[in-house]
Amino acid sequence: ETGVTQSPTHLIKTRGQQVTLRCSSQSGHNTVSWYQQALGQGPQFIFQYYREEENGRGNFPPRFSGLQFPNYSSELNVNALELDDSALYLCASSPGQGAAYEQYFGPGTRLTVT
Amino acid sequence: AQSVAQPEDQVNVAEGNPLTVKCTYSVSGNPYLFWYVQYPNRGLQFLLKYITGDNLVKGSYGFEAEFNKSQTSFHLKKPSALVSDSALYFCAVRDWDSGYSTLTFGKGTMLLVSP
Numbered sequence: 066e067t068g069v070t071q072s073p074t075h076l077i078k079t080r081g082q083q084v085t086l087r088c089s090s091q092s093g094h095n096t097v098s099w100y101q102q103a104l105g106q107g108p109q110f111i112f113q114y115y116r117e118e119e120n121g122r123g124n125f126p127p128r129f130s131g132l133q134f135p136n137y138s139s140e141l142n143v144n145a146l147e148l149d150d151s152a153l154y155l156c157a158s159s160p161g162q163g164a165a166y167e168q169y170f171g172p173g174t175r176l177t178v179t
Numbered sequence: 180a181q182s183v184a185q186p187e188d189q190v191n192v193a194e195g196n197p198l199t200v201k202c203t204y205s206v207s208g209n210p211y212l213f214w215y216v217q218y219p220n221r222g223l224q225f226l227l228k229y230i231t232g233d234n235l236v237k238g239s240y241g242f243e244a245e246f247n248k249s250q251t252s253f254h255l256k257k258p259s260a261l262v263s264d265s266a267l268y269f270c271a272v273r274d275w276d277s278g279y280s281t282l283t284f285g286k287g288t289m290l291l292v293s294p
């Protein structure tokens with residue numbers, strides 16, 4: 066059974082640019098959540114996708130957007146990058162959208178905005 | 180709104196001694212509670228969860244956690260610490276009564292186990 070994978074591992078972008086991060090969910094999982102983890106902080110919820118629909122969103126501006134594909138893989142897009150967007154971006158999948166399900170995390174993408 | 184507090188930035192314990200990592204939570208309804216561990220340059224790894232039932236929950240690698248509703252706490256424990264347990268530990272909560280799907284994390288507690 067393949068776990069959650071994310072690409073790329075590291076990324077350096079310039080302020081104002083756009084970035085796309087990718088996530089492949091664990092086999093059999095239909096729900097994907099994205100988190101931003103700033104240095105020294107706990108992960109903060111960005112949004113969640115269930116069967117290709119966004120069904121939950123945290124306190125992030127619209128320039129953070131996402132997609133989920135029919136195979137349940139997902140993308141996180143961030144437009145107009147700001148310095149404060151520098152963080153570890155974590156993708157997590159779960160077998161359902163219910164609150165009782167634990168989430169399985171990928172290794173993350175480290176984004177640096179200069 | 181839901182929230183989690185981990186009052187200790189760091190916990191130091193000698194190998195072989197018991198360890199406790201503290202967590203308190205705030206939700207409007209009934210909570211689902213989780214513990215995750217993060218090793219350097221790695222994603223989060225699920226340890227255990229409380230949904231309902233017994234207040235003492237057993238999880239991976241010998242860890243357990245005690246749910247205390249009156250104190251709104253969910254402390255992580257292990258009877259005998261290992262050096263390899265040194266990592267960053269996160270407590271997280273979901274409020275299922277309000278249909279809140281967001282998983283809210285604490286800021287994390289660094290556990291350092293000395294040989």
